[in-house]
Amino acid sequence: MKKLTGAEIVWECLQREGVDVVFGYPGGAILPTYDAMTKYPKIHHVLVRHEQGATHMADGYARASGKVGVAIATSGPGATNMVTGIATAMMDSSPIVCITGQVGSKAIGTDAFQETDVTGVTLPITKHNYLVTKPGDIARAIREAFYIAKSGRPGPVLVDITKDAQQLTADFDWDAAEPKLPGYRPNHTAPASEYTKAAELINSAKRPLILAGQGIIKSGATAEVLALAKQANIPITTTLLGIGAIPASSDLNLGMMGMHGEAWVNQAIQQADLLIALGMRFDDRVTGNLKTYALNAKKIHVEIDPTEVNKNVPVDVALIGDLKEVLGELTPQVKKSDHADWWAAIAVNRGDSAVRDIKNLPDSGHLYAAHVINDIWRLTQKRDTIVVTDVGQHQMWEAQYFHHDKPRSLITSGGLGTMGFALPAAIGAKFACPEKDVWVVVGDGGFQMTSCELATAEQEGIKVNVAIINNAFLGMVRQWQEFFYDKRYAATPMTGPDFVKLAEAYRLTGLRCNQRPDVAETVKKTLADKKTVVIDFVVEKEDTVFPMVPAGADLDKMIRRPKQDVMLESGSDKEWEMPTSPLPNVFTEKKVEAKALNGRGKAAPARKAAKPAKSNRR
């Protein structure tokens, strides 16, 4: 039996868990572990510039690879800096393991220098956590941490190790440290009777719709979902985190649902008679008002996490288990069908929405974010690209105008909506997939939160392509102010540094682009550059994400995209339609009217809103 220090045990375990890269930042309480690192050269350590960056990098690494990402920090401030990244990973079920140093075990509870009760602080935002005070307990804690992080519904696990536990020695026995978790039940199997009920519901549905969530990506169930959808010709809509789970180019894929989803998609949800929810959790951003949500629909929920079932939306049948397995069992029981009427109705609703599409607008001299994102997509289609977004308007435009065909090709903070996520998560994704292009789509606000990680990219010599969508505003908040606070732009106009010079200060390439015809050239230059490139895309300041369901409103009461001619005018006096009534229902209203309201003929008069929304949860 080998006698090792606790610090050495940490690295032995990481190595045996197959870890090839860790993201971290040293400090006193974790110093023994850093000292031992030199004996384990197979594991590459990335020195971040802020511990939040380490957790987002581990998260980006995990989302891009499907493996567990690892972040390391010291006690107290190092560990508390990790909190945002851990909460982000928790909300989006990202498997990361955070290792933190803790003050000596005798000093715990004395308010020692840099002491924080980190297991207490992170208790509600980790799947599980450990405080380890003896070197002999380290191996088991780390093995269990990896097992818990990646099994069942994945999530973050934190292992807090006292300084003395890192310094003292213990026998290292990998096999004896096998996880012992008598209460942990990550795997579930639904009883056969539930499959029968689910199949019956699907076979008798006239207007079924699949709601595709991130669970499909986590479970690797793209093929199984497509097989189910093809079997009965069922349209699919995805959540934000479900983007990429189903190819955007698939005819079955209608696009994104929810607050900034397409109107015809939300309409389809409200008109469906069956929702088949796959690995999604009926977040308030996708349901709108729960009291009026999909009232005509029976619901089947396939979910790995039992606590998600009936949490927000009561369901008729729950199939709790791994999606891939569940669908493998369910699909053979589903009858063939074409649902032609249903597809026709959706086509009516979809109507001529293209006239509202910003892509089809002639160049007006204004650079719109949508153009930038759509051009990046066009010019990178033949390459293997991962896009990592931050949070805000650009995130929604990315979801609307970049068409993802592969799982894990969009990485974004959905559940927590964490600004500052993009750049570090992209660096993590690049470490996971060095052969792929990694693009960062980020607002000028969010970029400034973690732009220090440019130094990390430079030091590591890695290339990520950073597209700053610079509207000189905290755009999404400004949009809420425009809609619901009478355009009182309190604290949302924002200046930034000269981003080109900033990139150059980090010894990276900086580019600027403010004309639509220059976008293509800029993207090409970026791709050709070997270094990380930061592009300052100076876009229209007061552009708005359409459509939008105001928070808490009915899903089919959407603020619509203004029509083309209105769009051509400058941002400030554009007109948009505040919803007063639901979108037309093709099943209860005459089709002519449905068409009219879709943009042709007599559309409802545009009006401006003055009423503040009831809730403001952003």
Next chain:
Amino acid sequence: MAKHTLIAYVEDVPGVLNRVASLFRRRNFNIDSLTVGGTDKPGVSRLTVVVETTEAGARIVEANLYKLVNVLRVDDLTHKASLTRELGLVKVKVTPETRAQILQLVDVFRARVVDVDEKTITAEVTGTPEKIAKFELILRPYGIAEMVRTGAVSMARGHEPVSSAPPLVRTADSDHHHDTSGLSMSV
């Protein structure tokens, strides 16, 4: 909304009570009472949690408890024949005139006098939470100097395995009735 009585068997590790209590707080469930104590199995503690919620809410609580890594098993006793007991200590003010009446009431409730001095009588009462509430109510007119209740502990009646009710979900290994903790299904 109704009172639901849930029993959770947990690993006896540091912080486990905090994890359970924190779960209720985070998920916005209001705990009516929570009691913890040991069991006949070393390393296993048993919690009785009474929580005011709907039937659907109770299922969510149960599922959330199962999600805690240190929780070994959860039973909902709400709709089962079960025994629920609580202990109360009531210190009531006495005067020479009321002493006899109070002693009589203590007797009626099958409570026990555990301490007496010239101004107070302290009685110990066990029974259902309702009985203890009633005892308090009856004594209140005399003036309660101090009172403490332990919170409820519950147990299913009879020899049936405790978890005869199907859990919210069947876990991959619940079919085999094996439990590596040594906490067999027929505790």
